[in-house]
Amino acid sequence: MANVCAVCGKGVTTGIQVSHSHIRTKRTWQPNLQRVRALVNGTPTRIKVCTRCLRSGKVQRAV
Structure with a gap:
């Protein structure tokens, strides 16, 4: 999948944007x-990871 974290699975969230005049549009x-x-099963591979997983140390980065 395109916009999903490889570690925690965080992805796109949908909702409604409400303007000052209360016009509601999807966003x-x-x-x-x-x-x-990152190291995945001991081999360095390129993965998409959210910044929360990077900051909390859930990802072992390859040097």
Whole structure:
């Protein structure tokens, strides 16, 4: 899948944007994904990971 974190599965969320005049339109919230070289089963591969997983140390980065 395109916009999904490879670790926690965080993805696109949909909702409704409400303007000052109360006009309601659909909108999406995109996760903050970074393309990172990480160790997956001992081999370095490129995966998309959200910044929360990177910051909390759930990802072992490849050097």
